[in-house]
Structure formats: structure tokens, C-alpha cells
Amino acid sequence: MRLIQFQKWKKWGITTFIIISTIVVPPTTFYALSYYTDIIMFEKYGHLLSNRVVWSVDTDEKVVAFTFDDGPSEKYTPQLLDILAQKEVRATFFLIGKNVEKYPEIVKRIHSDGHEIGNHSFNHSLLPLYSKSYIKRELESTSALIEETVGSLPSYFRPPMGLFTPSVLDAVGENGMTAVVGEVYPRDPYKPGIDKIVNRVMNRIKPGSIIILHDSGTFGKVDRSQTIAAVSILIDRLGDQGYSFLTVSELIGLNGSSP
Numbered sequence: 562m563r564l565i566q567f568q569k570w571k572k573w574g575i576t577t578f579i580i581i582s583t584i585v586v587p588p589t590t591f592y593a594l595s596y597y598t599d600i601i602m603f604e605k606y607g608h609l610l611s612n613r614v615v616w617s618v619d620t621d622e623k624v625v626a627f628t629f630d631d632g633p634s635e636k637y638t639p640q641l642l643d644i645l646a647q648k649e650v651r652a653t654f655f656l657i658g659k660n661v662e663k664y665p666e667i668v669k670r671i672h673s674d675g676h677e678i679g680n681h682s683f684n685h686s687l688l689p690l691y692s693k694s695y696i697k698r699e700l701e702s703t704s705a706l707i708e709e710t711v712g713s714l715p716s717y718f719r720p721p722m723g724l725f726t727p728s729v730l731d732a733v734g735e736n737g738m739t740a741v742v743g744e745v746y747p748r749d750p751y752k753p754g755i756d757k758i759v760n761r762v763m764n765r766i767k768p769g770s771i772i773i774l775h776d777s778g779t780f781g782k783v784d785r786s787q788t789i790a791a792v793s794i795l796i797d798r799l800g801d802q803g804y805s806f807l808t809v810s811e812l813i814g815l816n817g818s819s820p
């Protein structure tokens with residue numbers, strides 16, 4: 562009897578291990594390699610991971626989208642909004658549900674300033690490790706909160722830490738959203754220095770790029786002063802090169818491309 566139970570456990574244990582290894586390990590390894598090294602794998606080859614995710618938009622027009630994750634932040638989001646307003650640039654903010662709940666007035670300002678709001682989950686959990694029903698709850702609760710706060714549902718979802726599995730993408734689709742990651746990521750949360758953030762973006766930018774930056778954070782002491790300073794410089798430099806700035810919806814709507 563015990564032997565049968567052990568064999569049963571073993572069988573399910575091995576099956577679970579294989580499923581988790583197949584679904585979680587390749588994207589996690591890929592992500593970790595590109596995130597913790599300065600190799601631009603994530604940016605260069607991300608699109609090979611899934612064609613259901615928007616990495617950039619195919620266009621010859623000199624247009625790009627600034628996106629800001631993890632907010633709103635009580636301290637940094639208003640500073641960023643001031644700069645964007647002063648320079649007449651509109652961007653997209655991928656907000657975390659629990660922060661929307663905490664700072665509804667800042668969310669309202671993001672919206673009334675003309676920026677787009679996207680969904681970045683409720684708790685910023687590592688979604689590939691959770692069940693689909695949990696993932697759907699994370700997405701639905703955040704979309705509902707955004708709608709309650711600004712009157713419209715978000716169309717785009719950015720998976721926390723850029724990590725997704727087919728199950729995450731299914732949940733995104735079932736919630737009426739499209740997943741957006743982006744391919745220009747200067748790793749601003751690691752505070753590499755204002756110049757480095759600016760240079761990493763300038764070296765990689767091309768028409769249709771989606772730039773990933775952070776106006777808040779989910780771990781450690783959050784200091785986004787380098788990001789805020791870099792954004793101001795980037796708007797000027799990119800503007801000098803003839804670039805203009807669109808929201809994610811506008812960028813994707815350019816050639817009607819959707820994955």
C-alpha cells in the first residue's frame with residue numbers, strides 16, 4: 562500500500578516537475594540572463610518568446626512610447642507628471658492595483674493629464690508560479706480598480722518583471738487585454754547613473770520602440786531620482802533627433818498591428 566502511494570507520489574512529482582521545468586525555466590533563465598547581465602538578449606530576441614506579446618511596433622515614423630511601471634508613487638509620479646506636462650509629452654503608466662487603491666488622486670491626475678493607464682497586476686507577484694484563477698484575479702481586480710478610478714478599462718497589460726507563460730497570456734486575452742513588454746530597457750531600478758540610463762536608451766532606440774522605465778518599485782528602498790532626471794534629458798535628446806512620443810495605444814494603432 563505504502564509502495565503504491567509512493568509510486569503515485571513519484572509519478573505526480575515527476576509530472577509536475579516536468580511541467581514546471583518546461584513552462585517556467587526557459588523564460589526565467591532567458592530573462593535572468595538578460596536582466597542581470599548587460600547583454601541585450603531580452604531586447605534583441607524577446608520577440609522570439611511569443612508573438613502574442615508586443616515588443617515594439619514596426620514603423621518608419623520616428624515615434625516611440627515611454628512607459629513607466631510599478632506606480633503610482635506618492636513621491637516620484639507627481640515629479641514625473643510635472644516634467645511630462647512641461648515638455649508636452651504623453652506616456653503610458655502600467656500601474657500596480659494595490660498602489661491604485663492607495664493613491665487614487667495621482668491615478669486621476671495621470672488620466673486627466675492625457676496619459677494612458679495600463680494594468681501591471683495587483684500585487685506584482687511572479688505570475689508564472691501561480692494558478693490561472695489567481696492570475697485572473699490579479700488582472701481583474703486591477704482593471705476594475707482602474708475603471709472605478711478613471712472611468713475606463715485598461716487595454717494593455719505588462720506582466721510583472723516581464724515574465725509570462727502561455728497561461729498568463731491566456732488570462733490577459735480573456736480579460737480583453739494585450740500583453741506589452743518592450744525592447745528598450747535601461748535597467749533604471751538598479752540606479753546605474755543618469756548618463757548610463759540615457760546612453761542605454763539612445764543606443765538602442767529605433768522607430769516604434771517601447772521604452773521601459775520605473776516611477777516606483779516593489780522592493781528595497783525605492784529611489785527613482787535618476788529615472789526622473791534621465792527622462793527629462795531623453796525627451797530633449799530624442800526630440801533633437803526628430804522623435805515624437807505616443808502612448809502605447811497610439812503606437813500600436815499606427816499600423817493597426819496587434820499580435
Ligand SMILES: [Zn+2]
Pocket residue numbers: 630631681685721722
Ligand atoms: Zn514592475
